[in-house]
Amino acid sequence: FYKYMHKKYRTDKHRGIMIETEAEHPKGIEMDGKVMNSHFLDGNLLNMDGKEVDESRRDMIRILKDLKQKHPEKDLDQLVEMANYYALSHQQKSRAFYRIQATRMMTGAGNILKKHAAEQSKRCTSLQDICLDESEEFVSKIYFDPCSYQCLENCGAVLLTVIRKGGDLSKTMLVDYKTEDGSANAGADYEFTEGTVVFKSGETQKEFSV
Incomplete structure (x- = not known):
């Protein structure tokens, strides 16, 4: 027409x-x-009108910038998906929206916004799992096991266990360590200690005392 x-x-x-x-x-x-x-x-x-369209575009750009700052690890497609959900959940709903929502609830189809949020969360979780799998393969992690130790001042020495996980275990890895003051002070409460833990090819566990 x-x-x-x-x-x-x-x-x-x-x-x-x-x-x-x-x-x-x-x-x-x-x-x-x-x-x-x-x-x-x-x-x-x-x-x-043209002014309203420009305002809508500016709002979407603002939302994308805010989401980018909060979630720098996400790609553009994920940010756009999140921005669309944000706009949908915050915009003024029409009568038709509530009619559709009520029909979905009565038929057991569920809440539109909650379903959208669940799908988004599931996609993000899947991507995080993929990233974790990749990091396990290429990145070496060094940590204490257990992660914290406690002892009395008269215990003499504490044996610490260090674990190596992930990455190329066939290579030798050197890790420097040293004690730092916290609630106890070096010289008065404990002896300052520093050194290097050497993980040779295939080794995943080492011990040293402080």
Whole structure:
């Protein structure tokens, strides 16, 4: 319908034939007493003017920037998905939305927004699992086992266990260590200790005392 409204038609004087010519696009079209902007007659932009569209774009850019700062590890597709969900959950809902939501709840289909959030969380978890698997293969981790030790001042010495996990275990790895003051001070409460733990090819556990 609208494609014909942007044309001019005139009648040939001799033959009585309708001739189509180009015309300027109207600035507005009156519908039910309201003037609609003719440049935004498609889809959801039917009732929006240029200013509102620009504001919507600015809002989306702002949301994406905020999400990028909060989740720097996520790629663009994930950020766009999260931005869409954020916009959907914060926008003013129409009556149709609530009718559809009520129908879904009655038929057991569930909440639209919760379902969207669950799918997003599942995708993110899957990606994190993939990243963890890759990091286990290429990255070596060195840690105490157990992660914390306690002893009395008169215990003499404490034997600490260090574990090597992941990465290329066929290579030799050197890890420096030293004691630092906390609630106890070196010289007064304990003896300062430093050294290097050497993991040779195939070794995954070492011990040293402080």
